[in-house]
Amino acid sequence: xxxxxxxxxxxxxxxxxxxxxxxxxxxxxxxxxxxxxxxxxxxxxxxxxxxxxxxxxxxxxxxxxxxxxxxxxxxxxxxxxxxxxxxxxxxxxxxxxxxxxxxxxxxxxxxxxxxxxxxxxxxxxxxxxxxxxxxxxxxxxxxxxxxxxxxxxxxxxxxxxxxxxxxxxxxxxxxxxxxxxxxxxxxxxxxxxxxxxxxxxxxxxxxxxxxxxxxxxxxxxxxxxxxxxxxxxxxxxxxxxxxxxxxxxxxxxxxxxxxxxxxxxxxxxxxxxxxxxxxxxxxxxxxxxxxxxxxxxxxxxxxxxxxxxxxxxxxxxxxxxxxxxxxxxxxxxxxxxxxxxxxxxxxxxxxxxxxxxxxxxxxxxxxxxxxxxxxxxxxxxxxxxxxxxxxxxxxxxxxxxxxxxxxxxxxxxxxxxxxx
Ligand SMILES: [Zn+2]
Numbered sequence: 001x002x003x004x005x006x007x008x009x010x011x012x013x014x015x016x017x018x019x020x021x022x023x024x025x026x027x028x029x030x031x032x033x034x035x036x037x038x039x040x041x042x043x044x045x046x047x048x049x050x051x052x053x054x055x056x057x058x059x060x061x062x063x064x065x066x067x068x069x070x071x072x073x074x075x076x077x078x079x080x081x082x083x084x085x086x087x088x089x090x091x092x093x094x095x096x097x098x099x100x101x102x103x104x105x106x107x108x109x110x111x112x113x114x115x116x117x118x119x120x121x122x123x124x125x126x127x128x129x130x131x132x133x134x135x136x137x138x139x140x141x142x143x144x145x146x147x148x149x150x151x152x153x154x155x156x157x158x159x160x161x162x163x164x165x166x167x168x169x170x171x172x173x174x175x176x177x178x179x180x181x182x183x184x185x186x187x188x189x190x191x192x193x194x195x196x197x198x199x200x201x202x203x204x205x206x207x208x209x210x211x212x213x214x215x216x217x218x219x220x221x222x223x224x225x226x227x228x229x230x231x232x233x234x235x236x237x238x239x240x241x242x243x244x245x246x247x248x249x250x251x252x253x254x255x256x257x258x259x260x261x262x263x264x265x266x267x268x269x270x271x272x273x274x275x276x277x278x279x280x281x282x283x284x285x286x287x288x289x290x291x292x293x294x295x296x297x298x299x300x301x302x303x304x305x306x307x308x309x310x311x312x313x314x315x316x317x318x319x320x321x322x323x324x325x326x327x328x329x330x331x332x333x334x335x336x337x338x339x340x341x342x343x344x345x346x347x348x349x350x351x352x353x354x355x356x357x358x359x360x361x362x363x364x365x366x367x368x369x370x371x372x373x374x375x376x377x378x379x380x381x382x383x384x385x386x387x388x389x390x391x392x393x394x395x396x397x398x399x400x401x402x403x404x405x406x407x408x409x410x411x412x413x414x415x416x417x418x419x420x
Contacts, residue, residue, distance in 0.1 A: 028043060028057045032084065032085060032086050033086055035088075036085065037085040038083060038084060038085075039083050039084075040054050040058060040082065040084075065091075066087060067085060067087055068087040069084060086111075090110060091110060091152055092107050092108065092143075092146070092153055092154065093153065093155050093389035094139045094143075094153055094155075094156040094193070094389065095383075095386035095388075095389060096135050096382075096385055097159045097202070097205070097381035097385055098122075098124055098131060098135075098158065098159060098160050098161065098202075099161055099381075100123075100124055100161050100228070101121060101122070101124070102120070103119070103120065103124075103131065103134065104117065105142065106118075106142070106386065107142045108386040110154070110393070112212055112387055112390060115142075115146045116142040118142060122134060125178050125179075127179035128180050128185065132189060136189070136193065139156075139193070150194075154398070155195055155197070155392050155398070156196070156198065156389055157386060158185065160174070160180075160200075161176060162176060162177045162180065163245075163247050163250075164200055164201045165245060165246045166199070167246075168186075169199035170182050170185065170199075171183060171185070175265075196389075196393070198392050200242075200246075200388055201231075203223065203225045203233045203249060204233045204249070205385050205388055206225060206233060206374075207222070207232075208235075208240060208383075208384035209381060209383035209387060210223045210337045210374055212387050213379065213383055214337070214375035218235075219238040220235065220236055220333045220335075221234075221235040221333055221334070222235070222249075222327065222333045222335070222336045223336075224251075224324065224336060224337070224338050224340075225339050226278070226316075226320065226338065226339075226349070227342055228277060228278055228279060229252050229273055230251060230252040230276060230277050230320065231252055232250075232251045234248055234249045252277070253266050253268060253273060254323045255268070255269075255270040255271060255272075256275055256322050257322065259272075262274045276316035276317075276319040276320050277342075278295015278298060281298045281309075281313060282295060282297055282298050285297075285301065285309055285312055290308060295342050298345075299341070299342065299344050303345075310348050314348050314349070315352060316349065317351060317353045318356045320338075320349075320352070321356030321360075322360075324336060324357050325356060325361050328357060328361045328365050328366070328369065329361065329362070332365055333369065334369060335370045336369065336372070337374045337375070338353060339376070343374055344377075346373055347373075350372070353371055357369070
C-alpha cells in the first residue's frame with residue numbers, strides 16, 4: 001500500500017562557507033536552496049563573484065534543471081526574467097527508515113516533500129540482503145507510481161537502527177541486527193541503483209528530520225530519542241557530528257547517579273538506558289505491582305493518569321536531564337528536541353528533563369535554550385533520510401558531479417562510490 005502525501009517544505013541551514021570560497025555552480029546553488037528567488041546581481045553580491053561569472057554559472061544550473069526562471073514582480077515588458085529559484089522537482093531522492101520491526105521507504109522531491117511512500121512490518125533481523133531487496137523493490141515500484149525512472153534519482157538516504165560507520169556506510173556491531181555487521185550497504189545498493197548511497201543511524205537522521213521540519217537554520221541542535229534505547233543526534237556548527245567512529249551522541253550508556261547497581265545489557269552498571277528507557281521504566285513499575293512490560297504499557301498508564309507511572313516517567317526525565325546537563329555544557333545547543341516512542345508521554349517526561357537541565361546548567365547556557373517535544377514525531381526519521389540524501393545531492397560536490405550516474409565527483413567518501 002502506498003500513499004501520496006504532501007509534507008512540510010524542509011530545508012537545511014545555508015552553507016557557512018565564506019563568500020570567497022563559493023566559486024562553483026554547486027556553491028551558488030546552496031544560496032538558492034531556501035527557495036527565495038534571487039537576481040544575478042543579488043547572487044553576485046552574496047558570493048562576491050563577478051557578474052559575468054555568475055551569468056555563466058546560472059546558465060549551468062538552468063541547463064541542469066536545478067533552478068528555473070521566476071517571473072519578475074514588476075513586468076519588464078519582453079525582457080527575459082531576471083530572477084531564479086530552486087526547482088524542487090528537478091530530481092527526486094529515495095528515503096528509507098529501517099526500524100527494528102518496521103520499514104518505510106519514500107520518494108521525495110528536493111525539499112523533502114513526500115511524493116509516494118510505503119510502510120510495512122519488516123524484521124531487520126532477517127538480514128541485509130532480504131531487507132535491502134525489499135527496499136530496492138519498493139523504491140522501484142514507488143518511482144514507477146510517481147512516473148519517475150531511476151535516472152531521476154539524485155541519491156538514496158538510509159537510516160538503520162544501529163551504529164553505522166558513516167565513512168563506509170557499514171553497520172558496526174549492531175546489537176539488534178544479526179548478519180549486518182560490516183555489511184557493505186552502499187555497494188550492495190549500487191548494484192541495483194547507480195546513485196550515491198548515504199547511510200546513517202536512526203537517531204542521526206531523526207536529528208536532521210526534526211531540524212528540517214521545525215528548526216530550519218538552527219546550527220546548534222540536539223535530538224534525543226527515548227524509546228527501547230536512548231540516543232542522541234548532535235548538530236553543531238550547522239553540521240551533523242558523527243565523531244570518529246560514528247557513535248557520537250551515544251548517551252544511553254552514560255552512568256547516572258541513582259543507578260549505582262542497576263545492570264545494563266551492555267555489561268556495565270547504572271547506564272541511563274537501564275533506568276530511563278521505555279522497558280526500564282516498565283520494569284520499575286512492574287516491580288511495584290503494576291501491569292507494565294513495555295514502553296507502550298508505560299505510555300498507556302500515564303495516559304490513564306496513573307500516579308506511579310507519572311512519577312516514574314518524571315524521574316526518567318530527570319535521569320535524561322542529568323546526562324544532558326553535561327551535554328549542554330559541552331555543546332551549548334540552542335534547542336534540544338525530545339523524540340522517540342516515550343516522548344508521546346509529552347510534558348511529564350520533558351518536565352523532568354527541564355527540571356534538572358535548567359537548575360544544574362550555567363545560566364548563560366540555558367538563557368536561550370529550548371527543551372521541547374519533537375514536532376516531526378514519527379515523521380522525523382523518513383524526513384531525515386530524505387534530508388541526508390538531499391544534502392548530499394545539493395552539496396557543492398553533488399551538484400558539480402552533475403548527477404551523472406556512476407560518475408561521482410572526486411573526493412567522495414567510499415560509501416558513495418559507484419560500482420558501475
Ligand atoms: Zn549500558
